[in-house]
Amino acid sequence: MDQALPILITGAQVIDPASELDETLDILIADGLIKDIKPVIEPTPEMLVVDANDLLLCPGLIDLKVKTGEPGSEHRETLQSAGISAAAGGITTMVIAPDTDPVIDDAALVEFIARSSRSKAIVNVLPAGALTKGLLGKQMAEIGLMSEAGAVMFSNGDKAIDNADVMRKVLSYAGAFNALVSCRPEDANLAGSGVMHSGELSSRLGLKGIPTAAETIAIARDIALAELTGGRLLIDQISSATGVDLVRKAKSKGLEVYASVSIHNLTLNELDVGDYRTFARLSPPLRSEEDRQGLIAGLIDGSIDVIVSAHDPRPAEEKRLPFAQSSAGACGLETLLSGALSLVHNDQVELNCILRAMTSNPADLLGLSAGKIKIGAPADIVLVDSEKPWVCDADKLLSKSNNTPFDERRMQGLAVATLIAGNVVHDMDGIFRQEQQ
């Protein structure tokens, strides 16, 4: 694609959650930026004109929780394959979790991820740094140096920090750099060797359950520590209705507490485990339908700020095992948008609300200029056919691992084309290619 060529996208339904814009407009893209937004822009001969009638145009999605296997487990996923999956799913920016091998816990490794993704990944990649050395939850990592090197947030991967004093120090210290501290709320002792939501279904299946209290205890503790230290806390992948209540209360007190939810917890429940489907073995586990409804309510009232794909690809050999022996995790990049749209089609959430949680909200949390459709913003854009029906087939995922709990599910709506800084990185129907000829 010729980068210098200005692109004029005409007739799209432009949706910008940040400004609550929702109308049919033309958009001009040049030099990697959005140059103009008007009801009608007159094309000039040098422009590539793309007719986007019947399509939605919204900011490219920003995904705060993506795991690849690079470095260390490239057989699961590489930055390159994750980038291709993300582009196909309408995601233009992904934040890479630090739980790799080695763990991203110093500035050199942050730079390594940033540098190698520039040459390998077709979407924007932002590294998250580890909160503690080796993610062991004991000694604080070099948050300041990693921040300078480009880490946009800090997390302890999928492990909670067990020691409340370490968590306190991390939140307090990170405050000096205004760094966002993300933490998975799970009491490790209470979760134990549990493999699914603790309830009637788990006891019938004879599978060890993870009680909701394992999450609420951790959330309550971390909120108390955020209040104590004044740190910025992102509660990562909340899964229970009672957890949402705790966040709601913390926000009403004016604390800088935010929450994310995985698309899987938002759209599926424990029943998807069915007869020991390991594709539905996730962490946090899929919980009850009441929990799912509580998560949706939290998304609508703003208690939950961000929807993430929780992309954590697992190859067949980790999933073709008895349920309790399989590993937790699923691909999410390619199904994030479609999964979220299913909530719109079911009349559970407004389109604007779900898009905000995947664009402007995560952008604001990280202080990014992307995630908005406005003049001067980077042209990170996704064109969406929100109605198109399709059937999810795990084997056809572009990821290196082919597992998703949405496997065989009927979906509606997907990303037709994705642009990053004006460059076309995904073009399902060739609308940009055809127009150019």
Added chain:
Amino acid sequence: MPSDSYFFAQPHFLRIAGLNRLEVISLLDKADSYVEQSRRRQKTSDRLHGLTQINLFFEPSTRTQSSFEIAGKRLGLDVINMTVGSSSISKGETLLDTAVTLNAMHPDLLVVRHGASGAAELLSQKVDCAVINAGDGTHEHPTQALLDALAIRRTLGSLDGLRIAICGDIAHSRVARSNVALLNLLNVEVRLCGPPTLLPSDADRWGAEVFHNMDEAVTDCDVVMVLRLQSERMDSAAIPSKREYFRFYGLDQSRLSHAKPGALVMHPGPMNRGVEIASDIADDLSISLVTKQVEMGVAVRMAVLDMLATARNEAI
């Protein structure tokens, strides 16, 4: 062959949940006839001659494995025992690799015991033969439930309207899950009793009444089933000591006196004497069905093997 597969159209035998009353009763009726065959001097028939049965045990087992082996041999099957814990698994082979390997040897019946819940189900999706669940983790042990029902039916004539207490380590028991499902099908009033740490909090939704006091639980019961304390499946101690457990949940004469006069006592074995059951009860043949349970085990497994093999044969 007689056309009795009408009553049993299941391709596998993985769990009680999912069977209907008719299937259960026809299995028990068939097992009845095999009790008689097993008591004759000439015990072996050639009913399933030429078919191959593989017993695939990923967990050590003496009684269940030998019961399935004898059941198969009495039907004329070629029976092969594989105790996998000692061979391939330690070389890193997965359950499904083992399944594919065995499948290539064309067995007709595959009897599986595995420490993970759902393992038999997973295996059944990947092989061509009939899979019989001989216990998967803490999920189900369906032939045990059938043999318990048969032992009661042959002793008391019928299960209809009986009141049965299942006591002990319910949480880790696949036997309890299968039994609750089966006894519900047969119109039995089921009670579950154990300390709260050994009873799933929602067990009351299984179709059973939940008790934490053993004396209350056995009151007016026709049968008391005692389960083994499975310390090997516990992550951390769910009870303070075996001594305390016996004091509150062990079955002894005084506790049993609350049950109906002549009430029967059952145990799936192996027993921890002095932990969940007192020796004098276990050894009293007038009230203990323990050895009868073992005898019924062979007959019930013959019935299951026969039903599955016959149903498969007629489907072809």
